[in-house]
Amino acid sequence: MDYDFAIIGGGSAGYAAARTASAEGLRTVVIEGGREVGGLCILRGCMPTKTMIESANRFLTLRRAGEFGLHAGAISANPAAILARKRRIIGEFADYRRQQLEDRRFDFVRARATFADAHTLRLDWPGEPPRTLSAARILVATGSTVQTPPVPGLATCGALTSDDVLERETIPASLIVLGAGPVALEFAHYFAALGTTVTIIQRGPQLLTGTDPDIAAALESALRERGLAIHTGTQILALERTAAGVRVTFTQNGATLTVEAADVLNALGRRPDLDGLALAAAGVEAPRGRIQTNAHQQTSQPHIFAAGDCCGPYEVVHIAIQQGEIAARNAARQQRADPPPLESIDYRLNLFAVFTEPQVASVGLTEAGARAAGRAFRTATYPFNDHGKSIAMGETHGLVKLLADPATGEILGGSVVGPHASDLIHEIVVAMAFRATAAQLATIPHYHPTLSEIWTYPAEELAVPSGT
Numbered sequence: 001m002d003y004d005f006a007i008i009g010g011g012s013a014g015y016a017a018a019r020t021a022s023a024e025g026l027r028t029v030v031i032e033g034g035r036e037v038g039g040l041c042i043l044r045g046c047m048p049t050k051t052m053i054e055s056a057n058r059f060l061t062l063r064r065a066g067e068f069g070l071h072a073g074a075i076s077a078n079p080a081a082i083l084a085r086k087r088r089i090i091g092e093f094a095d096y097r098r099q100q101l102e103d104r105r106f107d108f109v110r111a112r113a114t115f116a117d118a119h120t121l122r123l124d125w126p127g128e129p130p131r132t133l134s135a136a137r138i139l140v141a142t143g144s145t146v147q148t149p150p151v152p153g154l155a156t157c158g159a160l161t162s163d164d165v166l167e168r169e170t171i172p173a174s175l176i177v178l179g180a181g182p183v184a185l186e187f188a189h190y191f192a193a194l195g196t197t198v199t200i201i202q203r204g205p206q207l208l209t210g211t212d213p214d215i216a217a218a219l220e221s222a223l224r225e226r227g228l229a230i231h232t233g234t235q236i237l238a239l240e241r242t243a244a245g246v247r248v249t250f251t252q253n254g255a256t257l258t259v260e261a262a263d264v265l266n267a268l269g270r271r272p273d274l275d276g277l278a279l280a281a282a283g284v285e286a287p288r289g290r291i292q293t294n295a296h297q298q299t300s301q302p303h304i305f306a307a308g309d310c311c312g313p314y315e316v317v318h319i320a321i322q323q324g325e326i327a328a329r330n331a332a333r334q335q336r337a338d339p340p341p342l343e344s345i346d347y348r349l350n351l352f353a354v355f356t357e358p359q360v361a362s363v364g365l366t367e368a369g370a371r372a373a374g375r376a377f378r379t380a381t382y383p384f385n386d387h388g389k390s391i392a393m394g395e396t397h398g399l400v401k402l403l404a405d406p407a408t409g410e411i412l413g414g415s416v417v418g419p420h421a422s423d424l425i426h427e428i429v430v431a432m433a434f435r436a437t438a439a440q441l442a443t444i445p446h447y448h449p450t451l452s453e454i455w456t457y458p459a460e461e462l463a464v465p466s467g468t
């Protein structure tokens, strides 16, 4: 065998696995087939979006200057300059990742990989003759790609994808956003903040499918107050180009409606990127287009692992990294023939954040998740419009919410919609990591006045045994 461990894909999951595998002493190679090196998070995901959203957030703040007794003068947004800043920052991140991949802890090969059999990969790169390499163990970490569902007109009406939007140097007068997941809502927030008239069309009954309805409703009301139009519970019938842009026809509550805008963004989700991998040649199963893994990140072939967006179930970076690291450590255990068990992934601290305004974040169980898991729970909430620091900041939308075990008081989950939610949630992540109870959280000192001290109110409520 040429290598102990071959990794297909040099994104977040692939790089984390390579770093871990080389530290474990495995002879490792990373094969990266993209035009650019860096992976989705750096090139077209988390980092470019957050860089651009930072401009939108500051623009919103400047527009509220008068409310704080300030005069900001005439302000305007320069989308070309926003993108120039993004390109500079992303260029630096990508350069750094390239250095990390090329610093010789493991081999790094630019090629598109295809399975020839369960231990052999065929490598193709333009201008170079195809070659093969063999490995005792392989990790598939090929990420995801934009999905275009079979809606009439969607593929032909010139709908933008998140990739397109990240390179657009103009701000459309109006934009229809299809979908209401994190990517859809972050772009809806970005463009609305910069002055675009935004309409969100969502199939499900609420924004952010999977979050608790009270959290989604708080976000929806804040976005509506900012002027975004939101249609939930819809079925999109067709998209067509018009002289003015794009028209979307959809049904809602039995009525057929149309909305027209200069542009439409397809943010209806992504699918695992398994194109051209020839997984069947290696005997790796991918039912419904997604690689199936067990808790050790093994596929249907025990020596072939998968990590990140290509297998899910949560398409976020810290999970991709965690899965990649676990796959690498398990590959090393197999190589050393360590006695079982292999390391397992644990999604108890399942965490996500959405960088809208206000932000949304959640960790652990939601109410629906607790019910589905058959777990008894108590819940308590507290609104930001009754909290000193958020009132002083003028950031009064939203609430925090805790779920706790009624018998032990252990915190089972937390959610925030409100200011700095993506940072605030980490207090609950840490509390849950140490299996803290609501009573313990309530008595841990919190500086006054801070946003963080808002957690003590639902914690105090849950600290009191139920029925007292």
Ligand SMILES: Cc1cc2nc3c(=O)[nH]c(=O)nc-3n(C[C@H](O)[C@H](O)[C@H](O)COP(=O)(O)OP(=O)(O)OC[C@H]3O[C@@H](n4cnc5c(N)ncnc54)[C@H](O)[C@@H]3O)c2cc1C
Pocket (backbone or CB within 6 Å): 008, 009, 010, 011, 012, 013, 014, 031, 032, 033, 034, 035, 038, 039, 040, 041, 042, 044, 045, 046, 047, 049, 111, 112, 113, 114, 141, 142, 143, 144, 162, 183, 273, 275, 276, 277, 307, 308, 309, 310, 314, 315, 316, 317, 318, 320
């Ligand atoms: C707009 C947007 C915003 C996002 N924001 C966030 C956020 O704020 N926070 C968050 O946690 N997540 C966010 N995500 C999701 C996050 O970016 C992904 O979950 C994460 O980057 C996935 O990492 P990965 O390693 O699985 O895939 P990738 O980083 O996509 O890496 C896969 C790599 O495999 C390579 N490849 C594919 N096929 C082959 C092949 N056959 N041979 C060789 N190489 C191959 C690709 O070129 C690519 O470099 C966002 C996503 C999008 C689209």
